[in-house]
Amino acid sequence: MKSFAIVSLLALASYVSAQANGGPPFDPAGVPNVGNGAGKQFIGGQCLSAADCGSGCCAGPSGICSGVGAQTQAGKTGCGFVSGSASTSPAAPAAAAPAAAAPAAAAPASLPPNVGGPPFDPAGVPNVGNGAGKQFIGGQCLSAADCGSGCCAGPSGICSGVGAQTQAGKTGCGFVSGSSSLNNAGAAPAAAQPAAAPATAASTTTPPPNVGGPPFDPAGVPNVGNGAGKQFIGGQCLSAADCGSGCCAGPSGICSGVGAQTQAGKTGCGFVG
Structure with missing residues (x-):
């Protein structure tokens, strides 16, 4: 303590x-x-x-x-900040560099290649294919189970914000590695589908309705009201404790990026259902 x-x-x-x-x-x-x-x-x-x-x-x-x-917008100078480092003290960033470089070098040998869409962020290699929901937007994914946002977008499998799933050459959420129109021996997609079933039941019984602002992403129903901080941007929330972004925006309760809390009809962070 x-x-x-x-x-x-x-x-x-x-x-x-x-x-x-x-x-x-x-x-x-x-x-x-x-x-x-x-x-x-x-x-x-x-x-x-x-x-x-x-x-x-x-x-x-x-x-x-x-x-x-x-990373370079609004006065930011790019990823890689380490507290206490500066041009006179390069030891900290230099020590961090080998850790990031090692997994990136192993990627071509074990992971499927990018065949379209934005380039993968190499820092995300440790999160690919483990199904832990820890992959950040821009990192490679083998299915939605890898992504914190709940959206693994084609054509190559990259974690995406739901609202950006068709931007920059992406073909929408729902990518599963190894599946295609010619190869849907879909053990993996079929296994993923039951997760949607409780979502349908929950959405008609527990969460309150949308009374304004953007529509909720139905894939987020399992994360509503549990206070686990796992709800992605675009999913419904009953308080900020549900949201990975820390912002549950009114008027209906939707997880939002802090910088976008008053866009698209939202009334700002702080909603409590």
Whole structure:
């Protein structure tokens, strides 16, 4: 308990001092996730290294978790930020580089190649095919079970935001490695389907209806109201505790990126159902 309090105080002090260095403002709701290396920090929260971020990208100049495609927007200077490193202290980033390079080098020998769509982020190689739901947007996937967003998009299998599933050459969610119109000996797709059945039952009995804002993604029904922080952006939520992004936006309760909390009819984070 004492060590947790010390870590929290250090994270708060770092939050105040780092913000002056530049880039977008940190979301203060993310302070508990700073520096613990648990990969739970949402986009917009402060980070001390990529190990803090669910997206796998801790962007400079101040250290903020970012989507990989947005790493140089709004004053950010790209992924790879490590707290305490600078041009006068290159030891920390240099030490981190070999860890990222080793799995990337092994990828061509064991994983299917990219045959279209955006390039895979090599930092995501450890999350490919384990079905743990830890792969970030931009990382390779063999099925939706790999992706934190719940969307493995074709044609090559890349984790995608549901709203971006047909952008940049992607062909939509539902990719399963080894399946095609000519090869649907679909043990894997068939195994995935039963997960949708409880979703249908739950959606008609428990979650409240949508009364405004974007439509809910029905694939997120199993994550509604359990407070596990596993709901992806676009899925229904009863409070911020459901959302991986930490933002449950009104008027109906939908998990949202913090920067998009007032777009498409949403009324901002803070919804409680």
